[in-house]
Amino acid sequence: MNKKYNNNNDKNILVLSDNERIKQESNFLRGTIAQNLDNNLTGGFNTEDAQLIRFHGMYQQDDRDVRVERANQKLEPLINMMLRCRLPGGVIMPAQWLAIDDFSEKYTLYGTIRLTTRQTFQLHGLLKPNLKNVHRLLNELGLDSIATAGDVNRNVICTANPMESTLHHQVWELAKSISSYLLPKSNAYAEIWLDSKKTESTDSEPILSATYLPRKFKIAIAIPPINDVDVHANDLSFIAIRGDNTDQIIGFNVLVGGGLAMTYGDTTTYPRKASEFGYISTKDVLKIAETVVTIQRDWGNRSDRKHAKTKYTLDRVGVTTFKSEVERRSGVTFHPIHPYVFTDRGDRFGWVQGIDDYWHLTLFIENGRISNNNPRKLLKHGIAEVAQIHSGSFRLTANQNLIISGVSKDNKLMVESTLRKYGVINDDITPQRKASMACVAFPTCPLAMAEAERFLPKFITKIENIMSKYRLEKDAIILRVTGCPNSCARAMLSEIGLTGRSIGRYNLYLGGNNIGTRIPRLYKENITENDILNILDMTISRWAQERNNHESYGDYVVRSGIVHAVINSEKDFYDE
Template sequence: MSKEEYNNNHDNTNAMLLSDNERMKQESNFLRGTIAQNLDNNLTGGFNTKDAQLIRFHGMYQQDDRDVRVERANQKLEPLINMMLRCRLPGGVIMPEQWLAIDDFSEKYTLYGTIRLTTRQTFQLHGLLKPKLKIMHRLLNKLGLDSIATAGDVNRNVICTANPMESAFHHQVWELAKSISAHLLPKSRAYAEIWLDAEKTESIDFEPILSAAYLPRKFKIAIAIPPVNDVDIHANDLGFIAIKDDKINRIVGFNVLVGGGLAMTYGDVTTYPLKASEFGYIAAQDILKITEAVVTTQRDWGDRSDRRHAKTKYTLIRVGVTTFKAEVERRSGVKFHPIHPYIFTDRGDRFGWIQGIDHYWHLTLFIENGRISNNDPHKLLKRGIAEIARIHSGSFRLTTNQNLIISEVSKDNKRMVESILQKYGIMNDDITPQRKASMACVALPTCPLAMAEAERFLPEFITKIENIMLKYKLEKDAIILRVTGCPNSCARAMLSEIGLTGRSIGRYNLYLGGNSIGTRIPRLYRENITENDILNILDMTISSWARERTDQESYGDYVVRSGIVNAVTNSEKDFYE
């Protein structure tokens, strides 16, 4: 089925059927809206409803501090409105001088003074007040960075297997991540005009890939190098699994996966998490052709009337994988070949020192929930990393598991880095495997979608899980455990062995039965339960796992094999059964 045939049968362009977001985008004058005028409005700390949506395309979310919302309302004040800004950083590479400038800005100009590493391999700043936004964007531009397309209905930050300098293969996928990101960037000059005061030109904006309406929904791309699935490849709209030739030390092609997505809406069984589907194998040189074809097919065929069904996964369900795949082949001029064999054995970060083929050393630091601060007087994480940045001649690399790699450290500087880590109490020697295997989204107090705590809940909760693991002599083992404050699964809870999604303050849905390599979605075990309920269930199931596991069977595999939950197949009809 061609695009024309599809649109004849499914009139997605009919203005009467468009969602409010779609009309807003089409009327925005290529993402300008009235953002510039709103910036000059000193009567409020925020933007109007439409512009609050449009600034997302420029890399920002409008939020408020929910901890003080009621107090401010009692004082007849508007909420403490502020912005969260997310940097575009394909592949997660940032240089020490860039880091130091961001660190300094966060101290001087944000409400919280912290830096947050994200599961999309970049950093974000919380607590930016409207008068400071231009200062931030101009700083990013001066540093050779920007925040374009890190939010909104566009391709988001492109992620890839961490530490590209560890081998030639890692370097190749990092270069590809940058190429894909640049290829899919919005071409509108709105960002430069509004935030950098660039001169307006007579030329007319044109979006050859994204269109004037941009994409129906956000779009995420990831590149993995087996046997490590650290990017959670199945969570993405488009995934590339690298196939390498060790004889020539090159990546020769990619297995292509399409249509992954983990978000759902409570109470709506037409929404569900779904793994990406295998389309086939392509040669490495065809990656941009395939990328553009998948994006434009989703652009033209995605649902623009109901945002809950606008993601690529629902387009595949509606038209069928075979039809979507054939259209990608037609648009790209590239034929998919049979999937090349591959295997995933792990997906966590490799902590500690690793020596690369370049003879440099690379140190992966555990950053709990990605939050870099000096809030713990015994662990001055932010100050210590800044001091390392001042003496480090290599790079920093952010991982999709919210951790930080100090990369390309010479043998002579290795001891100096270690001494700084010890000085500020940020060595990872006492971090348990379970804590390293757990993560959470931001949630309260800043995320407007959060229904329950996540980042602030997880540390003490993991201590309780560690005690359970110790009780059953499993302290050297780990279970992939993730908590999100709502069902959007920003911390990828729907690819974990134990997943918690917030329902209300102090209550969560508990999902069990994902696997350790990220290729199975967990199933709902109990709904809307308290922390004590969760701990009792996990104590019982972990006890059984300790007694009955076979060989090195993971927790997720055990709860499926033992019948505690049935495995979720990659079917939209199966998740709720």
Template sequence: MTDPIQVTGPLIVEGKLADNERLKDESDYLRGTIADDLKDRVTGGFTADNFQLIRVHGMYQQDDRDIRAERQKQKLEPLHNVMLRARMPGGIITTEQWLGIDAFAQEHTSYGSIRLTTRQTFQFHGVLKPKIKLMHQTLNKYGLDSLATAGDVNRNVLCTSNPIESELHQEAYEWSKKISEHLLPKSRAYAEIWLDEERVETTEGEVIEPILGKTYLPRKFKTTVVIPPKNDIDVHANDLNFVAIAENGKLVGFNLLVGGGLAMTHGDKSTYPRRADDFGFLPLDKTLAVAEAVVTTQRDWGNRVNRKNAKTKYTLDRVGINTFKAEVEKRAGLTFEKSRPYEFTSRGDSFGWVEGIDNKHHLTLFIENGRILDYPGAPLKTGIAEIAKVHKGDFRMTANQNLIIAGVAEEDKETIEKLARDHGLLNDGVSPQRKNSMACVAFPTCPLAMAEAERYLPGLVTNVEAILTKYNISDESIILRVTGCPNGCGRAMLAEIGLVGKGPGKYNMHLGGNLAGTRIPKMYKENLGEQDILTEIDALVSQWVDQRQSNEAFGDFVIRTGIIAEVKVSKRDFHD
């Protein structure tokens, strides 16, 4: 799916560097003065550059926006806390690790919940400053960390959750771990600050960050390993994607997709969501070299002047895909072969029980919004902990905010299922529409949120379910996603209906994504209120039911009938 537009522009963007470049350059390789800030009890937050630097350590400073105005009236600073995102390549977590994070969430976070995310990991929300160091040390106790899950680095590496083809998945999962480790920052700042490791002075001339460089990457960078035909990690939302190619059930190499990304800025037409381009096939022994070559090319050529245009997708569009690809080949010491055939046929999770080729069973649980908490009549958090106490396999977090209980022996199925049902984790009444809907966190914790998302989604889905029932298609669904801002965390820009927050109770509606996740939707209506959204969805579903071709999906229908134009080349078509 190579972009037919081949613009050749300057390899380096000249101009005054963005202030983040100064910040990284002066950070002493990510240390800053974070350690000093931790000792300051006058404020619950981090000051100056440390507010940004803690992101590379896996944390975002937030506050409870629901009570912000009231605290201002009381002349109090916002109730600062941090959200931590763990580093979990491939999303696999042991039961011992789960029980460890469950206990920490219960005892030391303001919300008591564990949040499964679209980055195939978990987040803690509402950790106050006095508990931050304990949080990192607790993770370390269980063999976990949060290094490089945010900031201008390569973030948590995703991998298809496929529990069925277990041998192939194991190979792909191992590569996701290798890629993650290879691209991590080499600075020891994380261990020194959070784990009390003693600093060892470097020798003169030593290169501290051979891959990322002293000022790290121009912008965040996301990587995946995907096993067709499942596109359950949405490759086109990511900078770098390794598509697994198998022969006789064994992994032989990868097709490489580069330059995907979904974030944009309202009102700025120089920003847009973009799908990734196919560079070709590479053998397994070149995997790490190619990963490094893509990252270092983006490191050297990415826009460090304007952060809104700093992602890999804009570098490709500026310098030209062929130019970027040739540089990667040069740095990695290979020539890409022609891509091997593959097809994405779906991207959701397979709920309920499935049996793997190793005769183990796997149970995928639907977790609405990924929020694991004890609710009235549905003590989800307690239920998963009880399962973890008896389960002999592991858990797998999916990139769709759900949880797989993996590796269950035949004789243990009944026990696991009973625990899941008794705690509201397994509900046969969840509709296809609810299973294919997703939202980011947004209010009250995300500082970037313009509108509700996680708290808005359940009611919105109930209303959409009613519309589908009205037209006698309640057994079908539309891929529906909501984000509180245009940064793309809920991957609305790969949905059949994507709602992007514009302001309180207001959203831009985008239409035209497809089931495989290979098409960017286009804006249909701007600044819609919640009732307007339902009115539009009702009218569109009515047309779909009346005019659809055999088994035609909603996203394909709105493109075929001209309700919305297809986005073939984002730079040209998305804002047209």
């Protein structure tokens, strides 16, 4: 480990965070998880194992809606686990979906499936006695949850645009290759959850090291002109470049150092756009991915987890130094960036015909929550019934939506009629609602300061009324809400971003753009929903009257001076 880059000071004294000790002493992620599983006196794990199960794809949570009530009854909080599947590129087969759907209905507290912005699904409300069962099920289905949390490379995401079927297959295969290549090599997952034979002390982690990465690491692959994976939110992004033959990808532009989380009150933390490093050929993708990961492994800050992400390493050592080290270690020279343009980043809803002549149906899933809680919209029943008759695949998008992919012309009517029967397809969903999303927040996320998923639907109805008042029903503003400043719903790449401060109060950010290449600026801090609606009514009214042609809301509020554009977030994100 290169001590030169492990601290933010010049004293060269390394004081590791306690997470580093936990990882070092974990025996390659085993800890005492197996022993904790047999402890029936509590529904949870001890403090150290609660950190280690993240590397196995789970977070320990409790139901915050009943926390006070249980405390008054002298009961332990309703501890349960959230499990996140590893699903590179977001492709899942109907048979796999049906098995997951059935398990969620029978063995989770909430009976739902949650699609995420990392192009996979989460199960909330897993009790400790059912944990081995869910991992065994995943294994039987050819799936797992390895490295979907913790200080490792997370689920690799890629463009899900159904019209580009041939190109999508190429980037999906690449996403799977990157994911497999960067997985932890420890046998701990198989030993603990699948009762695999214990290995001797021969574990090694040639890429990740015995203490793994300083913090989580995210990778995305985009196919212009669609930026549906928000490339600037990732530690490492590959932007596909087509050859003269539009059905073939010849190489990738490489972007490094994106990340959106920050800490309230700490101006040394900030969201950051990724930096362009250059162009590489397709054959060098795995080598570059490994090299960027290992540099972050060696140079990342292991003393202060608030500054441990790749973006802070890049800003601390400098883009030029980091890029030169990538070239030196990999033996790959970056060529100048190939021109590329993003024109949109939303999902293409409804039926589209791919270049392979199969049809693809993109369904709007509000906040990614698939349930039967609304009797007029039985999402779980409808999607499960389609899964029983569908011979193609499902694609999960990075915007929390679902694509029924690879439908033959003969089966289109049957698929659509099934979904309409259960209210899954709704022709009255506005562009504004489709352009909005939220993180989970309450009641399950322990970090949530305010509501997000449960807040957004009614809030969007109020925004729809404002849009209608100014005759903007056909327009949309990228709007995202997160329950805390970690920006799991990527609020820091939206035109309107809300981040929770406390129950019923949010920070309001304005001025991102609709293609995801500009970070918004704080407009008002710690304000109520009514305050937010009054501000948005005023700014949307001005936008309707003063915009140039089809100028987006985010571009308008910057041009008009309502907010100043964030140019370099390390230096000017907190400027007034």
